[in-house]
Amino acid sequence: MTTELPYDFIAIGLGPFNLGLACLAEPLGSRSLFLDRKAEFSWHPGMLLDGTTLQNPFLADLVSMADPTSRFSYLNYCKQQGRLYNYYIRENWYLSRQEFDRYCKWAAAQLDNLRYQHEVQEVWYDASLPGYVLAGVRGDTGEGFQYSCRKLVIGIGGVPHIPACCSPGDARQAVHTSAYLGSKKALQRCRSITVIGSGQSGAEVFQDLLEQAPQHGYQLNWVTRAPRFFQMENAKLTLELITPDYGRYFYGLGDGVKQQILDDQRSIYNGINQSLIERIYQTLDERQQQGLAGVRLLPNLALQQCRRDAAGGQWQLEFQHAQTGARYGHATDGLVFATGYRYQLPSFIEGIRQRIRWDAQGRYAPSPNWAVDHQDSEIYVQNVGLHSHGLTNPDLGLACWRNGRLLNELTGRDAYPCEARTTYQDFQPPADCGFVALGQGSASA
Template sequence: MYDFIAIGLGPFNLSLACMAEPVENLNCLFLDKKTEFSWHPGMLLDGTTLQNPFMADMVTLADPTSRYTYLNYAKQHGRLYRYFIRENWYLDRHEFNRYCQWVAAQLSNVRFAHEVQDISYDEQEQVYQVCGVHAQTGTPFAYQARKLVIGIGSLPRFPGVFSQPADAAKAIHSGFYLEHKAQLQRCKNVTVIGSGQSGAEIFYDLLQGSAEHGYSLNWVTRSDRFFQMETAKLTLELLTPEYAEYFYGLPEAQKASTLSSQQGVFKGINQSLISKIYDSLDERSLHKLPPVKLLSNLGLQSAEQRDDGQWALRMKHQKLGNEFEHVTDGLIFATGYGYQLPGFIEGIRERIRWDAQGCYQASRTWAVDHQEREIYVQNVGLQSHGMANPDLGLACYRNGRLLHQLTGVDHYPCDPRIAFQEFSPRVGDGFTALAS
């Protein structure tokens, strides 16, 4: 019998596994359906980096003395001095993946190739029964636990533009870019939809191959520009525990408008990539090369694959209201990810609190069961918990709070004050609350 079982071993639960391991008398198990840790393999492009400094590894921000820090990984692999000389705080994405694999290989509480398919609750014993199959052997497994942590990430999301379900099935999402890259590069023209970091990385990657393979390239966004990710220091204070706490306490009506005003912080393209793209466009403009277009203000209305395999795209100018048709043979959607409720939740549906939209209603401490002390979720609820949710820099903070909930002991106390700005004035410190 485990104290808790965590489902999914993406970076968030992997970090929890590292932080749980040294806690005495805590018996926990982490399960993932993949055969090994692999971080968004379809987007492991050469030359791409994490958006957070390396200290946002699995443990450093909770316990820099842990053996699972990135710096220890670099030391163990003889890379510490090179990293020091390189002076780059932003880990290469391949390097981050290798580091996470190294971490996972040392943990005794993780099991890969374990796909969870069903969870039920035994009222008499007051335990959760977690069942599934081994992904390689097909052998069934069943484990019991008092509590659960669900950290299964999100799935590729397409806009609702397909008139035929068969077209949706044939469309390519950025999450699977690498396995379709060769196919896209055989096209005469390729259209990339979406101007977030993934869209920009794919556009830049395809731009490098356009001359050699001879395809033209279009990059389309409905935004009014290809905007940069905001990384000013005082803005980064919005990615602190204090801001996460403040955001959770906002009135519901305020949360949506606050989030939409923060698009530049958790969406957008990093500055160095924008520069590389611009410089590349400028250099290629001096030569006779296949055309490249960047199109802003264009919202995709519909996408239909014709009999000849080409995609007919209907687009609407977001400000002028006029519509256009664009035909392309290569098409890739970099349109983000969304949460999908897992099938295994059905057996414990009654134990979970749901909001009006049928999503988990997570408490301040990410509990979703009625008692707020048994079932926890990772990286769910952007609308309720804000942009801290998917940010790797806040993994240690959330996992510290989760372990506190799971064990009743605060093993990883958070720094008392991080942000210089006060998101709401502290009363009694020069500010008096007025009656409203």
């Protein structure tokens, strides 16, 4: 089907970022549509483990940091569920993953412009609109669909990343944390399990397997190429790096400097929260006192080779120690990759590739307001600008600010203005601070 009039904008993909965009767009009266190939809203269903929490406070919901009065806020969700006092008394600053997923499903159920089981397969520009045409297939009926719009928002999430040293055939058999819950029972029938990767997801899977190791009797290893299992850095002044002010500063830096900074900031966006590290240490201590052997934590080991032995069914791994250079072989029955996600360009991009601006590495080259078309006014992207916008790109706490800026671009209405200043520190000396610029350094080029 084709709509008679083009939508003001269509968003492709329905994760928390685009769902928040839909919630904030709802009271503005714009004609918008949100398409997703899933059958319903779901947020990392393979990692909805008991006792796991978000790394952002509850105020980092879908709307509150842009509009605390929104009916889509988490506090209103609690009120509508009849549990506002329960939440108040519980004094829980951080939501569980399961609670956040339930909250998002509640918000999604109140919107009438979400279309599930709509897989976009083609997009092209139509100068007669002027605008874009999206075509695809409905997963529930097999029927085709076609919509047109003035502007696009691409919010396709990353795909699970398996290290390149695994062959394609072996990679298909590997367990990624994104599918952990569905693979858990099979893993726990193994004699040995190795978890590779030491971010928050890897820590959650390791803790879950560690707690239940006595019942199943498997040997458990946790391996990372990082020099240590590090805690997420969350000091107050450090957290000012996840603010609009810092995002604007970071955007203006040179590409080489940006990459150096991101490498240095891994403990902020790729660390483990303190409560989980403490739970892991406590469980390790309890298991030691109970006499449970067979648990190893190994930093500094970078995976070099990975293959599955078809005859024996074991994984044959080879690692190199990052500090000594020594190489080690390891065989394990169960293997879990906690190696994150990578962005993969959707195939429908080919139809509009020439209208998009790319950087030297073949990535989107977003404007400060996340437009990637040559006019900076038609095609916008969500959650694919770590290289350009830094920590402000993937953080849930900045999603409302970004969506407010996007809606200003999409509708021409600044309905959600941000505070004039969001930090106490200046990331570059302002003109009136008494620090006089003596020249342009190479680091800012």
